[in-house]
Amino acid sequence: MIEAVAGGARVGVHVPLAEVAGHLRDQFVDERVPTSLSERRLSMWPQAVAADIVRRTTWLDLAASSADLASVVHELAAERAELDHVVLLGMGGSSLAAEVVAVAAEQPLRVLDTTDPHQVRAALAEDPARLLVVLASKSGETVESESLGRVFVDHLHRHLGKAATARHIVVITDPGSRLHATAMREGYACVLSDPMVGGRFSALGPFGLVAPGLLGADIAAVVRAAAAVRPSLANDADNPGLLLGAALAAAAERGRDKVLLCAEGAAVRALPNWIEQLVSESTGKDGRGILPVIGSARTAAPADAVRVVLGVDPRGTADIVVDAPLGAQFLLWEYATTVASYRLGVNPFDQPNVEESKANTQAVLAGDHRDGGDVPLIVTDAVEVHLNPGQAAGPALCERLEEVFEWLLTISEPAGYLAVMAFLDRSGDQRVAEVAQRLRERTSLPVTFGWGPRFLHSTGQLHKGGPPTGAFLQITAAAQDDVRVPGRPFGLARLQAAQAEGDRLALARRGRPVVRMHLRDRRAGLDELTAAARHLS
Known part of the structure; x- marks a missing residue:
């Protein structure tokens, strides 16, 4: 087994995958991948897409830029203390990480990333006087989120009146988006995200943290865990993100292009759902890709899959173990997915x-x-x-x-x-x-x-x-x-x-x-x- 340990995070890769993952990690070091990512150099990417990709790596520093987010969210929540039925309207990266944080904190966040009328009608049955609606969309133009926003704003208008509706809505969006303009016009509270961070890489920004924070989740602890592991991602040695990325890529190159994700522990119980989106949407293009499969300790791993345990591996059956606090898990997987995409020759930031x-x-x-x-x-x-x-x-x-x-x-x-x-x-x-x-x-x-x-x-x-x-x-x-x-x-x-x-x-x-x-x-x-x-x- 080979390991990388830093900032309270541990990634372990077991035999027979360890040897090939170790070789590929060393190759990444020779190619100066950690330095290129940390310093946002163009050289590791094809010239045609390099400039765009490098602009989109600001997610690496979200732990630093989100340091004050907890106090902002705490103030928003205090002003709306009686609004304890929080409904998050968002798709993909605009909601999945928030759901993971809320589940880990045992907070009752209702995530509506659906257009099923039965599921939506059940959410509309909540007491509107206690309803706090979080509209989360980078552009404000995603058809699901835009349609759901219309439904809930109209619902609040009809039950509470237009004047009272504004304090029941919190917006998370990019600066200058259509949704940002709507928030300014209607007087909705608005938290702005980094426009260069794609949705699935935004776990440590407002999209991942605001909604669970409104319910009382300790989002400052999530950010601190990510900040603790961030310095290691610039290193050649003891870089757990680099080792994880090397292991994923090495397995895929040898025909094991599926990852069976098994969560061990309440803190990471919902994490596989977020990893599923991150890995599949980032790597799955140009006829290549890594397919995540969500399983459990009882799930038999297919022959062409690697078993990944999130948390401590009590049975010793994992090919890869990622044992880290939730915030560090977010950052490690974002980094590893970018590294694996580089090796597979795909752009991790388009879809x-x-x-x-x-x-x-x-x-x-x-x-x-x-x-x-x-x-x-x-x-x-x-x-x-x-x-x-x-x-x-x-x-x-x-x-x-x-x-x-x-x-x-x-x-x-x-x-x-x-x-x-x-x-x-x-x-x-x-x-x-x-x-x-x-x-x-x-x-x-x-x-x-x-x-x-x-x-x-x-x-x-x-x-x-x-x-x-x-x-x-x-x-x-x-x-x-x-x-x-x-x-x-x-x-x-x-x-x-x-x-x-x-x-x-x-x-x-x-x-x-x-x-x-x-x-x-x-x-x-x-x-x-x-x-x-x-x-x-």
């Missing part, structure tokens, strides 16, 4: 296929798409099974849901994976995750699970831009009670359906196998899906 799915969604909403993909292949009492037009005819021989599940498991290549993508209510439809678990028990392939549209800003990039080895099960459902989006010609149900269709289109255009199971009735449809998954041979 071209996320933007593609957004464009597809807008086209579907505008009625610009028709491809006949809505003809069901199988119809049961509550479920319709749809297949992409022109897709291989394997499912045409299927008559039962179990047979469709089995077909999905057989078509993935030996080095592939199966992604289950549920455009449902993350609170009310949780049992759909059992489908992924049952499939996982029946195969040696990695099986991932993601809630839509959350995953579109996360693994969705890797699904389309990464290695073409995945098979995809999309689960959609009818909405019994829609939520109108004020000022827009659609409700949340239509937006959610358009997002699912836009993502399906992007996958289909790349020849990725996609099966869509649509629940005409949610409860009965989930009963059918889970029963079929339990009866897999």
Whole structure:
């Protein structure tokens, strides 16, 4: 085993990965990677993208620039002490880190990174007099966040009056954004972020810290933990971020391009969800990428995956151990992901296929798409099974849901994976995750699970831009009670359906196998899906 220890953080890499990771770490030192990152030099990146990439590395110093953030948030919270139902509206990097911090602090932050009308309506049922809405978006133009913002502002206007609404809203955004202008016009409290820090690298800035801080989480401690490990990231020796990045890249180069993330301890319980976005969206492009798979101590690691334990490894089964306080974990993973992306030859700071799915969604909403993909292949009492037009005819021989599940498991290549993508209510439809678990028990392939549209800003990039080895099960459902989006010609149900269709289109255009199971009735449809998954041979 080789280790790097600094600032209260420890990264350990075990055999047989240790030797190749050590060699690659030494190569990074020879190439002056730590110095180049720390001093923001252009030389380590291709000339065509170097200037843009270097401008986007200010996340390295967020621990320093966020040193005074805790006092700002404390003052905001004190002024709104009676507003104890905090709802965070944000997608991807604008909300995932905040959720991790809140879970670690055992604070009841409600994160709405969804367009499911059932889930949103449940949040709207909260007492509006105690509601504090955090609008988090770098641009203010992300369709989910913008639509949810309209819904909640209108809700507060109707129940409290326009004059009283302003103190119930806190905005986190970039300076000069559309949302910044709205906050200034309406009198909302506003915390500005560094415009050069991408959302998934913003864990140690306002996007990751303000919402949990409003509930009383000790965000100063998160920042201090990151600050303690920051000096080591400029070092050649005892640089835990460099060793972690070398281990991830070395494994991927040798065909182990999946990482099984296992959290040990309450402080990092939700951390795999954030790492999933960071690693997959940063590395998954140009036909390359590292696929995170969220597991537990009981999850068997696929042959082409490395087991990563976050916290202490009590069983001694990990290939990589990252034992560090939460703030240090954030910074180490951001650094390691950048280093691994450098080795893989991809730009860690763009997300071209996320933007593609957004464009597809807008086209579907505008009625610009028709491809006949809505003809069901199988119809049961509550479920319709749809297949992409022109897709291989394997499912045409299927008559039962179990047979469709089995077909999905057989078509993935030996080095592939199966992604289950549920455009449902993350609170009310949780049992759909059992489908992924049952499939996982029946195969040696990695099986991932993601809630839509959350995953579109996360693994969705890797699904389309990464290695073409995945098979995809999309689960959609009818909405019994829609939520109108004020000022827009659609409700949340239509937006959610358009997002699912836009993502399906992007996958289909790349020849990725996609099966869509649509629940005409949610409860009965989930009963059918889970029963079929339990009866897999």
